[in-house]
Amino acid sequence: MMRILQLNMNYSGTGADRCARELYEGLPGLGIKSEMWVGDRRPNDPPEVQGVRESWERYLAPLEAFPDLTDWRHRGCITRLNSLSSRDFDVVHIHNIHSGSFSIRAVRDLAKRIPSVWTLHDEWAPNGGLTYNLTGKISPAETMRLSRGPLRHIPYHRYHENYKWRRTRRFLRDCLPQPAVVICPSRYMADLARDARVFPNSEIVHIPNGTRMPAMPETSMNRNEAKASLGLGTGPVVLMASANLAQAHKGTDLGIAAIQKLDSRLGVQVLLVGGSGNEVAESLRPTPVVCINATNDAQLARAYRAADITIIPSLGENFPYVGLESLACGTPLVSFNIGGLPEIIGQNERGIVCQTLDPGEMSRHLNDLLSSPAVWERMSSQGVKWVRQTCGMPAYLENIAQTYDRVLRNQVSETAPHPSEVTINR
Secondary structure, three states: OOEEEEEEOOOOOOHHHHHHHHHHHHHHHHOOEEEEEEOOOOOOOOOOOEEOOOHHHHHHHHHHHOHHHHHHHOHHHHHHHHOOOOOOOOEEEEOOOOOOOOOHHHHHHHHHHOOEEEEOOOOOOOOOOOOOOOEOOEOHHHHHHHOOOOHHHOOOOHHHOOHHHHHHHHHHHHHOOOOOEEEEOOHHHHHHHHHHOOOOOOEEEEOOOOEOHHHOHHHHOOHHHHHHHOOOOOOOEEEEEEEEOOOHHHOHHHHHHHHHOOOHHHOOEEEEEEEOHHHHHHHHOOOOEEEEOOOOHHHHHHHHHHOOEEEEOOOOOOOOHHHHHHHHOOOOEEEEOOOOHHHHHOOOOOEEEEOOOOHHHHHHHHHHHHOOHHHHHHHHHHHHHHHHHHOEHHHHHHHHHHHHHHHHOOOOOOOOOOOOEEEOOO
16 A cells, blocks of 8 residues: 655645645545644644644744744654655655745655655745745735735745845755655646756646535535525625635735725625635725635535635635635636636636736626626536536546656656656546
């Protein structure tokens, strides 16, 4: 039986957490033993999920602003990972490790001892420590206003070319783990990883994320019943969803501005799903707003069915689960031309891609789509069909398992001068 170790920040929360968790839960069905190690265990995590941090490490959180100087402090991670060898696991699957929970050096050394793959959930690795580069997307002043918290969360580059980023980039040039395969959910991320040349001997593989949402009965729930169950009226509903709506790269301010510009005669309501919803709701008044925190797929499906359109005003994205889940529930998307979102929406078959980072343009598309039932129906139907064909969970798990097997069979070149790109066909 193949033995896989998943490494990720948390068991639940963001899209990266969802990906790692669903692999951990789904691979045993293919006869693959899967374990999951996270930075910090939470009280509701399954007992078999293991945390790598020592309890005292959480008190050193402010030091995460300087990962190149403080990588030494991840004593729990260093001890746990340094004890592993190929006798323990056949493949290590790296997910998000840039939380301050994992020693980057220890992960790098582990990837030298045990064949590894790395799924890129954001731009951190190819961008040299930047989760998302917002250069040119918003002004320097706006970036500074949105960027709160530790320096490691500041998602910009040329606007803040300071000693911290120079040190971090140098650190990552020396210590970035070098997996046999880099898995990219979007073609956008595959191109970024290839062009950045930070994985000179890795195979770049494009495997779109899979979602379990199509299997949920709630995906065909009557929309008016879904709305009523959440305290919404029968009028049109616009949804915004994120693990944390307050993150700078989510572009929530632009989404708020787009909603505020909508034709008042439409009587639009807003549904907010995720963290910081109440703060966002205050900015949308007097528009009717309902905020929820969905804790499982059934609740998420009910929210997507309650919505008529999901907007994704993000300034940085890869291949977001919000887009896949919304389409699986027959709810079209409106987004900016960012990351892998055009790949999800297509040539406006499953929603509309705004060509400018302009809330006015997003608002116009929302007005048009909410006023065009025939167009909406076509997009809704196409979205459901596309997700089932392209992002089904069984095919996704099989593609990941085949990647593990190929790594173990040494079919990935260790000496290629430049990374190649492979698209896994469905």
